[in-house]
Amino acid sequence: MSLLIERLREAIPTEALLTDPDVTSSYAHDMAGFCPAGTPAAVVLPRTVEQVQHVMRTATEFGIPVVPQGARTGLSGAANADEGCLVLSLVRMDRILEISPVERIAVVEPGVVNAVLSRAVAEQGLYYPPDPSSWEMCTIGGNIGTASGGLCCVKYGVTAEYVLGLDVVLADGRLLRTGKRTAKGVAGYDLTRLFVGSEGSLGVVVRATLALRAAPPRQLAMAAEFPSAAAACDAVCRITEAGFTPSLLELMDRTTLRAVNEHTRMGLPETTEALLLAAFDTAEPGADLAAAGELCTAAGASSVVPADDAAESELLLQARREALPALERLKGTTMIDDVCVPRAALGAMIDGVAKIAERYDLTIGLCAHAGDGNTHPNVCFDGTDEDEAARARASFDEIMELGLRLGGTITGEHGVGVLKKEWLARELGPDALELQRGVKAVFDPLGLLNPGKLF
Numbered sequence: 001m002s003l004l005i006e007r008l009r010e011a012i013p014t015e016a017l018l019t020d021p022d023v024t025s026s027y028a029h030d031m032a033g034f035c036p037a038g039t040p041a042a043v044v045l046p047r048t049v050e051q052v053q054h055v056m057r058t059a060t061e062f063g064i065p066v067v068p069q070g071a072r073t074g075l076s077g078a079a080n081a082d083e084g085c086l087v088l089s090l091v092r093m094d095r096i097l098e099i100s101p102v103e104r105i106a107v108v109e110p111g112v113v114n115a116v117l118s119r120a121v122a123e124q125g126l127y128y129p130p131d132p133s134s135w136e137m138c139t140i141g142g143n144i145g146t147a148s149g150g151l152c153c154v155k156y157g158v159t160a161e162y163v164l165g166l167d168v169v170l171a172d173g174r175l176l177r178t179g180k181r182t183a184k185g186v187a188g189y190d191l192t193r194l195f196v197g198s199e200g201s202l203g204v205v206v207r208a209t210l211a212l213r214a215a216p217p218r219q220l221a222m223a224a225e226f227p228s229a230a231a232a233c234d235a236v237c238r239i240t241e242a243g244f245t246p247s248l249l250e251l252m253d254r255t256t257l258r259a260v261n262e263h264t265r266m267g268l269p270e271t272t273e274a275l276l277l278a279a280f281d282t283a284e285p286g287a288d289l290a291a292a293g294e295l296c297t298a299a300g301a302s303s304v305v306p307a308d309d310a311a312e313s314e315l316l317l318q319a320r321r322e323a324l325p326a327l328e329r330l331k332g333t334t335m336i337d338d339v340c341v342p343r344a345a346l347g348a349m350i351d352g353v354a355k356i357a358e359r360y361d362l363t364i365g366l367c368a369h370a371g372d373g374n375t376h377p378n379v380c381f382d383g384t385d386e387d388e389a390a391r392a393r394a395s396f397d398e399i400m401e402l403g404l405r406l407g408g409t410i411t412g413e414h415g416v417g418v419l420k421k422e423w424l425a426r427e428l429g430p431d432a433l434e435l436q437r438g439v440k441a442v443f444d445p446l447g448l449l450n451p452g453k454l455f
Helices: 002-009 021-027 049-062 114-122 140-146 191-195 229-241 254-264 285-298 310-321 323-331 343-360 386-405 421-428 430-443
Strands: 042-044 066-069 086-089 096-100 105-108 163-169 175-179 204-211 220-226 248-253 274-280 303-306 333-336 363-369 374-381
Touching: 002 042, 002 049, 021 042, 021 086, 049 066, 049 086, 049 163, 049 204, 066 140, 066 204, 096 114, 105 114, 114 140, 140 204, 163 191, 175 191, 220 229, 220 285, 220 310, 229 248, 229 274, 229 285, 229 343, 248 254, 248 310, 254 310, 254 323, 254 363, 274 285, 274 310, 285 303, 310 323, 323 333, 323 363, 323 374, 333 386, 343 363, 343 374, 343 386, 374 386, 386 421, 421 430
Parallel strands: 042 086, 066 086
Antiparallel strands: 096 105, 105 204, 163 175, 163 204, 220 274, 220 303, 248 274, 248 363, 333 374, 363 374
């Protein structure tokens, strides 16, 4: 091991190479529960592409696994350390290298925080839409690795749709450039899309060229209360079927609303079974909100309240962003699922989760990116209670099984990591799984990059 550290020090500054176990242990895992993590041999925090290349060449020489990391806000264990591995933390590669209003692109390093990029491009009248709930902390590299989404996906899509090109350090230290800066480009296989969502298992992203949009008008939001989740989901289907494209269409159940109120004192309605938040950033958002509100009323909404201005709209959206930390406070530990189902199956998914919660005698608060069917059932439990923790794990698996049975997928935006790799095999089937393992072997023949994740 001392020889490994000596070789790393040939190109890695002393302050960028951490070997103290008390320090390296803090890099052992992300925010997911029930995911095993080992103790890294060392943590490297590079600032340059050349330093990343040196790490990968050294790892290949010594046959040492490498686990790439961002801000470790992930929820699937995808950034968890392997025993004796090198953790490659990219948070110090945090430069925005270019913002081009003409080409509508940004070129960034992987450690750039999502919110920092969003604010920087906004200053030039541009917009980077992907906005995970952890956008104030999560990094662009992590977003790319897990193919993350966010609140605005119903209109603007997910991270994969904004990645035009990547610079990637391969397992043997070679630097690969994929994609393009142009608006169009279909030459060869789409390797860029292959890396998006690969969770660091194919290469280490060291630079990304991202598509931007013109900044939209300020959005206006409304809140609609429903006597049942089924009625709220009916409203979602009516809004979509009528041809509307809201910039946001989010749902919170009664359990979530109560938790957010207790956490924030926002005064959200607790007597309703489901609260639907809708927003439009069109030229006439007020008119679109009124039309969507009528559809909500037709679906059975007991109350439809539009925001008076952008500030009140932002307050509603902040309530949704606080859902996950609020639910975590209920019992101290949460397992956060992200099963995505067809919109028409959303009501059945929510009702099914409620039955699972009752059967296992657990608190499960559900919020959802309802506009694209992406549900987030949050299993709340006491991590020190072995029986309750076991029931939480069992309920989590039943929720994923329910999603697959309804024609959905085990993950809409959090990734597979350690937490869901057994379920990935069930969703893909043996033939697709064999092909995906074959792709992994082409890029990483020694199996050094983020081993034990995905499959």
